[in-house]
Amino acid sequence: MTLFIGVSISSMAQQQYSFSLEEAVTYALENNRSAKNAELDVEAAKKQKWETTSMGLPQISLNADYNHFLKQQVSLIPAEFFGGNPGEFAEVVFGTKQSASATATLNQLLFDGSYLVGLQSAKVFLEISKNAKIKTDLEVRKLVVNAYANVLLAEETIAVLEGNKAILERNVSETQKIVENGFAEEENVEQLQITLANISNSLNNTRRLHTLSIKMFNITLGLPLDEKVALKDNLNNLVLINANSDLLESELIIEENIDYKIAENNKRSQELLLKYEKTKALPTLNAFLNGGYQGYSNEFTFFDRDQKWFGTSLFGLSMNVPIFSSLGRTARTQRAKIEFEKAKTDLTEAEQKIQLQFQAAKSDYQFSIEQYQTLKKNLELAERIEYKNQIKYSEGLASSFDLRQAQTQLYAAQQEYLQSIVEVLLKKEELNAIINN
DSSP states (O other), rough: HHHHHHHHHHHHOOOEEEOHHHHHHHHHHOOOOOHHHHHHHHHHHHHHHHHHHHHOOOOEEEEEEEEEEEEOOOEEGGGGTTTTTTTEEEEEEEOEEEEEEEEEEEEEEOOOOHHHHHHHHHHHHHHHHHHHHHHHHHHHHHHHHHHHHHHHHHHHHHHHHHHHHHHHHHHHHHHHHHHTTTTTTTTHHHHOOOOOOHHHHHHHHHHHHHHHHHHHHHHHTOOTTTTEEEEEEOOOHHHHHHHOOGGGGGOOOOGOOHHHHHHHHHHHHHHHHOOOOOHHTTTTEEEEEEEEEEEEEESSOTTTTTTOOOEHHHHHHEEEOOOOTTTTTHHHHHHHHHHHHHHHHHHHHHHHHHHHHHHHHHHHHHHHHHHHHHHHHHHHHHHHHHHHHHHHHHTSSSSSHHHHHHHHHHHHHHHHHHHHHHHHHHHHHHHHHHTTT
């Protein structure tokens, strides 16, 4: 049994997370810290909505008091009431030294215009929180795609640089032997050594960037910083899936755009604020009902069975009618109207900006696909050119300078090609975010 537990703990300790891109997005939407806080904001908005609703529902309170005079108050009354001389006063103590009371009160709001507006505002606030959650999820998705792509980019770059370094080391070794035999100049080796040194530096730097990119990926997903992760996808597969021109045929439904929804929420909020200021000119009406008992004694006998309790009950209505506020209420209403007009203008501007962003995003996505296809062909050409120069160089038909130029051109084409794949992924996500796909 002990052995079994030990094996289980060991396997848990060696657990490694493995994600495809979509699995990473799904995991992040549940575990990313910003996404989790946005979800909590939605829950808080639901509670606030009920808090506002409860203000118009019956409210019951209980009040209990106990009083004990350490020294009772003395009152003076004319002594002639008790047969004394006129003009003199008698010292009298009224009541008992101790008293206790308990009162229950029921309050009910009958009419309040601001309460009705408050109910609508609470509903809008909940919608604002939900839209903020959607906005956060879209941003998290873009961050995950970016982080995932950067890890793959670093891995692919490391593999390419390692291959280039191996070829260069072989070139340097072969050229060194040729120089030693007197068939080539030392400059040929030096030219290749310059390229090898640059490649080695780039490889070391990319390895460091790979470590950092994994840490950033973990943070984005909500994993511990140093958690081990493995990525199932590779850049070539992802670009085949995402370089899809069908998305370019999509149409923008402006009402589905999250930024438009947020601007619409803002307009609705300002409209309700204007209504709220107007309702302050309306009367408010409340009703209450209470009942209670009071007991009196010179000793603490309130828990005795023969203690006398005197009951009371009361029902009442309370109405408040605003009459004159020295035009302060009018000024607040006018200010709210101005804010509402500004919100309508902001909504119109947001709609136009979103339309422009949509067109720009489609253009950027189309360009990224075209650029990827162009750079893929350029890479194939650069590989052929470098291969031919390798053959020529080995046969003595090309100088080390010619080979270095071909290699430098190939290395640039390799990096541009890999970066173009990342751009396709990122530009597609930007377009998806705008159409709320």
